[in-house]
Amino acid sequence: MRFHVLTLFPEAFAQPLQFSIVARAVQRGQINIDVADIRDYTHDAHGTADDYQFGGGHGMVMKPEPVFEAAEATLSGYDAAERAQIPVILTTPQGELLTQKLVEELASSPAIAIICGHYAGVDERIAEGLATRPVSIGDYVLTGGELPAMIIIDAVTRLLPGVVGSPESVAGDSITTGLLQHPLYTRPAEFRGMTVPEVLLSGHHAEIDRWRRRKSLERTLEHRPDLLSTASLTNDDRRYLAGLGYAPPDAGQVEGRGADHAQD
Ligand SMILES: C[S@@+](CC[C@H](N)C(=O)[O-])C[C@H]1O[C@@H](n2cnc3c(N)ncnc32)[C@H](O)[C@@H]1O
Known part of the structure; x- marks a missing residue:
């Protein structure tokens, strides 16, 4: 599984995915996390990736051009048939709630692209003409889509074959079974x-x-x-x-x- 993350803050991904099961999945080649810096696709000397809102209002809005160009460059290695199978997730509190069912569906994709919004959000044309799957991780508002992207990567990765040592433990998890899991105990008694x-x-x-x-x-x-x-x-x-x-x-x-x- 390949994850393609588009973000203004690639440094956010340096540490959080470099330990435990996700890091092992990267080392074993079970997943690949490609983080693209949207600012690399800006067109001015200042790397301007956000701008004021048309119509007035508080907060900056992420511009469409660098996000479209970052996505096109990132996904250029896929042919049209493969590209059609790749969900382009827009992280947004306005999206479909991330559930285990949605995670299972995403885990069957060959690759996943994730756009991380920031500031007041992204220009609506990104939602209209680029993203295919708006996803919210819950009914609260975060400063950016970086943590939601990591949550999606983590939840999907642990469902991939061979990533978690015993598939039975994944199958018996809360929510996955339709219920909450029973209490767990270990030594000492x-x-x-x-x-x-x-x-x-x-x-x-x-x-x-x-x-x-x-x-x-x-x-x-x-x-x-x-x-x-x-x-x-x-x-x-x-x-x-x-x-x-x-x-x-x-x-x-x-x-x-x-x-x-x-x-x-
Ligand atoms: C401050 S939020 C913008 C919220 C936007 N003004 C609105 O009301 O819908 C900035 C970014 O954080 C991310 N974000 C915030 N809360 C989120 C959530 N619950 N699920 C997924 N992404 C979220 C999105 O990428 C969003 O563009």
């Missing part, structure tokens, strides 16, 4: 008076699996009950959740909630 649940030391694999599943359901109900409506649940799961007081929305809950709100 007792630490500052806090003990590891007995069942995990028992060696009874069926019991351990059952405990983990139930903890996963409990946590999801507590922290992300919204996930339960789309999670793949067994009858045993449903019975357990019902015992915890969970009633699925299709069991009259939606109407019930609507009625509550109507009284607000």
